[in-house]
Amino acid sequence: MEAIRKTVSEKTKVPVYDADIRRILSALQITEDFWEIIFYSEVPIPAASEILKELNKNGYIEFKEESIVFTNKGKDLVKELEIPKPYYKKCPHCQGRGISLEDFEDVLKEFKKIAENRPEAIQQYDQGYVLPEVTVSRVALMANKMDIQNKKLLVIGDDDLTSIAAGLSGLPKDVVVLEIDERLVNFINNVAKEYGLNVSAEIYDIRDPLPERHYAKYDTFITDPSETKEALRLFISRGISGLRGPRCAGYFGITRAEASLEKWYYLQRMLLDMRVVITDMIHNFNVYVNWGYVEKTRAMQIAPVKRSPKREWYTSTMYRIETLEGFVRYNEPAKEDIYEDEESSTV
Amino acid sequence: MEAIRKTVSEKTKVPVYDADIRRILSALQITEDFWEIIFYSEVPIPAASEILKELNKNGYIEFKEESIVFTNKGKDLVKELEIPKPYYKKCPHCQGRGISLEDFEDVLKEFKKIAENRPEAIQQYDQGYVLPEVTVSRVALMANKMDIQNKKLLVIGDDDLTSIAAGLSGLPKDVVVLEIDERLVNFINNVAKEYGLNVSAEIYDIRDPLPERHYAKYDTFITDPSETKEALRLFISRGISGLRGPRCAGYFGITRAEASLEKWYYLQRMLLDMRVVITDMIHNFNVYVNWGYVEKTRAMQIAPVKRSPKREWYTSTMYRIETLEGFVRYNEPAKEDIYEDEESSTV
Numbered sequence: 235m236e237a238i239r240k241t242v243s244e245k246t247k248v249p250v251y252d253a254d255i256r257r258i259l260s261a262l263q264i265t266e267d268f269w270e271i272i273f274y275s276e277v278p279i280p281a282a283s284e285i286l287k288e289l290n291k292n293g294y295i296e297f298k299e300e301s302i303v304f305t306n307k308g309k310d311l312v313k314e315l316e317i318p319k320p321y322y323k324k325c326p327h328c329q330g331r332g333i334s335l336e337d338f339e340d341v342l343k344e345f346k347k348i349a350e351n352r353p354e355a356i357q358q359y360d361q362g363y364v365l366p367e368v369t370v371s372r373v374a375l376m377a378n379k380m381d382i383q384n385k386k387l388l389v390i391g392d393d394d395l396t397s398i399a400a401g402l403s404g405l406p407k408d409v410v411v412l413e414i415d416e417r418l419v420n421f422i423n424n425v426a427k428e429y430g431l432n433v434s435a436e437i438y439d440i441r442d443p444l445p446e447r448h449y450a451k452y453d454t455f456i457t458d459p460s461e462t463k464e465a466l467r468l469f470i471s472r473g474i475s476g477l478r479g480p481r482c483a484g485y486f487g488i489t490r491a492e493a494s495l496e497k498w499y500y501l502q503r504m505l506l507d508m509r510v511v512i513t514d515m516i517h518n519f520n521v522y523v524n525w526g527y528v529e530k531t532r533a534m535q536i537a538p539v540k541r542s543p544k545r546e547w548y549t550s551t552m553y554r555i556e557t558l559e560g561f562v563r564y565n566e567p568a569k570e571d572i573y574e575d576e577e578s579s580t581v
Numbered sequence: 582m583e584a585i586r587k588t589v590s591e592k593t594k595v596p597v598y599d600a601d602i603r604r605i606l607s608a609l610q611i612t613e614d615f616w617e618i619i620f621y622s623e624v625p626i627p628a629a630s631e632i633l634k635e636l637n638k639n640g641y642i643e644f645k646e647e648s649i650v651f652t653n654k655g656k657d658l659v660k661e662l663e664i665p666k667p668y669y670k671k672c673p674h675c676q677g678r679g680i681s682l683e684d685f686e687d688v689l690k691e692f693k694k695i696a697e698n699r700p701e702a703i704q705q706y707d708q709g710y711v712l713p714e715v716t717v718s719r720v721a722l723m724a725n726k727m728d729i730q731n732k733k734l735l736v737i738g739d740d741d742l743t744s745i746a747a748g749l750s751g752l753p754k755d756v757v758v759l760e761i762d763e764r765l766v767n768f769i770n771n772v773a774k775e776y777g778l779n780v781s782a783e784i785y786d787i788r789d790p791l792p793e794r795h796y797a798k799y800d801t802f803i804t805d806p807s808e809t810k811e812a813l814r815l816f817i818s819r820g821i822s823g824l825r826g827p828r829c830a831g832y833f834g835i836t837r838a839e840a841s842l843e844k845w846y847y848l849q850r851m852l853l854d855m856r857v858v859i860t861d862m863i864h865n866f867n868v869y870v871n872w873g874y875v876e877k878t879r880a881m882q883i884a885p886v887k888r889s890p891k892r893e894w895y896t897s898t899m900y901r902i903e904t905l906e907g908f909v910r911y912n913e914p915a916k917e918d919i920y921e922d923e924e925s926s927t928v
Contacts, residue, residue, distance in 0.1 A: 253827075320727065325674050378671065498859075509846070512862060514864050
């Protein structure tokens with residue numbers, strides 16, 4: 235185990251723990267599917283791929299066409315290490331999000347209709363959107379936290395169309411979307427016009443500082459960052475720069491598939507350094523629709539077997555933060571590539 | 582508003598924000614009950630009490646026997662400031678905890694029967710236990726995180742009897758309880774014997790370092806700390822000192838009623854300084870049964886009206902943490918009073 239850990243750490247530059255190998259051995263007991271292994275193990279994709287390849291080299295597992303299965307030696311290992319099967323059973327009503335959609339049923343219905351015509355996710359901007367129930371649950375979550383009633387909401391990057399769901403709820407005073415993709419900007423503005431929503435979108439590249447007219451103007455922001463360290467810093471600090479003062483809130487989703495717990499640690503340090511406090515972290519709140527370009531991702535290139543995902547597997551934890559007195563609005567231009575680092579793999 | 586904020590900050594030594602006053606004005610729109618105001622506003626009790634007293638002095642609210650109600654001047658203020666009513670509607674199935682109890686129904690049934698004879702909460706040790714559904718949900722949560730299957734679980738302070746629910750589930754290899762209250766130690770050991778559970782309890786005072794035989798021996802810990810800064814440091818670092826290595830997990834509940842967001846910030850810094858990462862924070866996961874000694878608490882003494890709570894109101898967010906490589910096992914004796922500081926009020 236120690237040998238595998240070391241090899242994978244060196245090869246991938248992702249911090250790998252015994253726990254990662256154990257979690258993969260756990261997942262392999264109930265699934266032969268690479269993407270489900272990622273879902274259950276919560277190991278970053280590049281590390282998971284290499285661990286599987288090493289387990290194969292050492293004779294514990296076999297790659298059978300599109301499946302990954304234990305050898306007898308692998309079965310013995312699991313028994314010897316007393317590794318339990320995965321157990322994952324969230325509330326069937328809310329899928330573990332904890333949110334009631336009772337008051338948002340009309341919003342969901344309308345949203346689904348609108349979203350049918352949404353622009354498809356494209357790789358160029360690391361896009362990938364969540365299920366409609368998730369988008370509306372975000373609005374319900376912000377409502378439960380009193381973060382959108384009569385509030386000005388800033389949405390940074392909006393392939394999820396959260397702005398439209400928020401607008402349909404009628405709760406916020408104002409919703410502004412900053413988005414790099416012209417297709418989405420036009421789509422959102424057209425829908426807003428057609429439905430008479432207080433929503434407007436404009437083109438914005440996260441690598442640029444937040445323009446003066448959006449600086450320190452909002453009560454709440456929501457964003458879904460790319461997960462390189464540089465992207466995390468930019469997406470989140472742009473959001474914070476948009477906030478009007480202390481005790482304003484921010485929301486964003488962070489995966490395990492593209493961010494190790496070491497990266498989570500880095501992110502949490504960064505948040506505290508900006509003097510914001512984390513108030514909520516809801517596991518697998520965000521569930522993403524399988525995007526069309528998966529065949530072209532690094533994830534697929536490094537996967538030990540090539541099979542398209544059969545079900546949703548890419549999820550993220552929803553973070554909520556609040557600004558405290560003395561919080562920092564960091565608003566410098568980008569310094570590095572925001573799309574790729576050693577843990578990223580869906581671009 | 583600024584004048585009230587300043588007065589209350591100086592009087593209570595609790596950091597108070599405009600947002601706190603606004604949240605109280607929000608809560609007052611749907612309840613006249615002091616404890617419900619705490620529930621909805623999430624303002625620490627001493628600060629909330631003083632804010633209410635200042636709002637009263639300034640003619641915005643009246644104290645009518647046991648109720649707190651707006652004056653016309655107060656109603657005008659709420660209109661002028663455009664303060665919305667509270668909205669709080671979690672999933673009705675899991676009460677927002679996100680947990681399924683489907684596989685834990687027998688455990689819950691048995692647990693309820695056992696807990697009928699539990700020792701009552703006493704003030705001396707800042708006790709106060711959660712609803713039986715919550716105790717069992719904790720076990721289900723740990724199971725979902727793979728933190729108790731075949732694992733050694735350390736429970737530090739156990740007026741909630743989490744050890745018994747964990748034992749009844751049959752999942753952990755071993756459960757050890759360290760508890761200051763001899764009544765609870767005896768109760769847990771008697772139940773364990775009667776039901777043949779892998780659970781054992783012994784007397785332990787959190788102010789003392791964790792004994793050698795428990796140091797670095799466990800996979801997971803769970804505790805429900807008193808919330809002075811010193812208590813937070815001790816309960817959590819004792820738990821961490823009990824963990825066997827990196828990528829082990831810890832669970833604990835933190836309130837808003839006795840901890841401002843500034844204290845949450847302090848706690849989060851402390852966690853990161855110990856090189857543990859926060860993985861989950863589930864809002865109001867823990868709901869406490871109203872304890873028998875509420876009349877004798879500081880909360881009741883400082884409350885602007887004296888009415889016993891009519892429903893559960895004292896809740897906490899469930900934190901889950903994981904240790905990373907290089908994490909710190911701080912295990913020094915206590916340096917300060919662990920039960921009281923400016924934000925505490927239920928002792």
